[in-house]
Amino acid sequence: MKRIKYAFIGSRKAHTVRAEKALGHRLPQKAVVHHPDEDSLNPNARLVICQDNAHHLLLHVRARVLRAGGNPNTDAMCGGCQMPKPITDFAPSATRSTGRSHLCHACDALKAAKRRRTQAMKINAQRRARWIKRRDEANAARRADRAARPEWYRQESRRQFANDRENITARNQAWLAEHKDVINARRREKRLQLALDQVEIWEKGIDVLAAELEAPN
Ligand SMILES: [Zn+2]
Numbered sequence: 001m002k003r004i005k006y007a008f009i010g011s012r013k014a015h016t017v018r019a020e021k022a023l024g025h026r027l028p029q030k031a032v033v034h035h036p037d038e039d040s041l042n043p044n045a046r047l048v049i050c051q052d053n054a055h056h057l058l059l060h061v062r063a064r065v066l067r068a069g070g071n072p073n074t075d076a077m078c079g080g081c082q083m084p085k086p087i088t089d090f091a092p093s094a095t096r097s098t099g100r101s102h103l104c105h106a107c108d109a110l111k112a113a114k115r116r117r118t119q120a121m122k123i124n125a126q127r128r129a130r131w132i133k134r135r136d137e138a139n140a141a142r143r144a145d146r147a148a149r150p151e152w153y154r155q156e157s158r159r160q161f162a163n164d165r166e167n168i169t170a171r172n173q174a175w176l177a178e179h180k181d182v183i184n185a186r187r188r189e190k191r192l193q194l195a196l197d198q199v200e201i202w203e204k205g206i207d208v209l210a211a212e213l214e215a216p217n
Pocket residue numbers: 033034035036056060
């Protein structure tokens with residue numbers, strides 16, 4: 001809660017002294033003095049003596065609704081969107097002292113949607129963690145399985161792998177030999193284009209140089 005600074009008369013709060021002077025006697029035990037202008041340092045502020053703090057807080061609530069452009073008799077402030085909303089726009093609540101939710105229906109729905117989204121994200125994270133765990137376990141089992149294979153099995157695997165690789169290499173080489181002419185023609189074309197570009201750049205360079213030489217100093 002924020003601290004409020006007060007004007008003092010001697011050791012007593014100035015507004016208390018003023019309220020008691022107007023009342024003609026000391027303030028009742030539970031009474032609270034309210035400043036409608038909410039300026040606790042203003043020594044001449046209009047004051048309202050409230051019977052207790054509950055009534056005092058009610059005044060503040062009503063003032064807030066009024067300041068926000070609402071009607072204090074029919075509207076209440078929403079703690080979410082901070083807008084004055086009709087009291088019928090708040091769900092009833094058995095636990096809150098106001099008897100209704102502090103959020104309007106729209107803000108309530110938004111909050112519920114947010115909660116659902118967070119919950120869904122949590123469940124997804126759990127699912128993913130389970131999936132990763134299962135995958136790692138399966139990989140470890142596969143590794144253990146491989147390590148447990150006899151030496152002749154491993155040799156055979158290696159031989160097959162080498163054989164496959166030879167076959168693939170042979171196929172690639174055959175394809176390259178078949179398409180050699182086309183590939184070479186394309187390469188020649190590219191080289192020629194590069195050379196032509198180079199000549200063009202070079203000629204431009206000469207033009208620039210000639211222009212510089214001819215230019216009067
Ligand atoms: Zn007050």
